[in-house]
Amino acid sequence: MSSLDNYQARVVTTVDGPSGRSTVAFDGPTIHRAATPTFTVADVWQIDSVPPAVTAENTLTAELALDPPDGGVLVRMVSFPPDAEWQGSDAYADAMNAIGGGDSHHADEEIAGLHATDTVDVCTVVEGELYAVLQDSEVLLRVGDSLVQRGTKHAWSNRTDRPATIVATMISATR
Template structure:
């Protein structure tokens, strides 16, 4: 089983005192969080914004977060890369309470929709629009009524749906996610 952690290069642009475009940060240092210990996913936090429209400053400041927070800030965005190891029995056999604890460790316990008879113990829903891009490997997206396997180069547009991710391959899957804060309308009845 592949377990090598990948580093990511992050290049942040800005402007000099004359208004010319420059690189203000070029590093591979990205805040990372291993969720649930060995066998759990690693979250690489790349950047987030705190308002829409985003205020563009000549020298953008990165707002530091001490802990992993699953959704973006209210009216904000978040980009992260998640490295999903192959799923084992320790994930497949989680109880409802244990699943809620996993999401609590990600800063959003209320996202968990785990329940008796759910298609996966890590089912969850966030009030966001997410773009998920598979960078390497493959992963199965599980929804309430169906599932599909997505592979490198595939893009998922997750529109506030109840879902889980299951890596049923024997290799790491790496995905980039852009999360945009949203708000559910009253047009449909949400279960869970």
């Protein structure tokens, strides 16, 4: 069981046209849920450009993609199993390929799972603990801790025996 099974609802608000009052427009599951041997992904919301209109609709498509659209933002939850369940195999590269991120993966590096995206990501741990691993350092993140990941090569390492979950707001960026 993925720890994302605890996070299934996506509630979207709107303004009711005739009354002008706030209301719930959608209450249901997240749009995308992709389980791979390495992690589980649940996409919550995507917009194609910023700033969006407050009435902008979700632009997620049926196909899961690693990055938000150019100029856009993607909010994603990711659950990582313990490292012992996947390290030493091709599972990470297979998982990156499954979500369209095969070209972001750096298999020639010594760090398992090292990858980079053209995004600025604000990642907050909501369950468990996770190491953010960089090429020359690492930092332990616990529940409530946030990392601002600015397009650098990085990997995630769960050195516990339980899943860890983050919420990542991924903002399209340029180099």
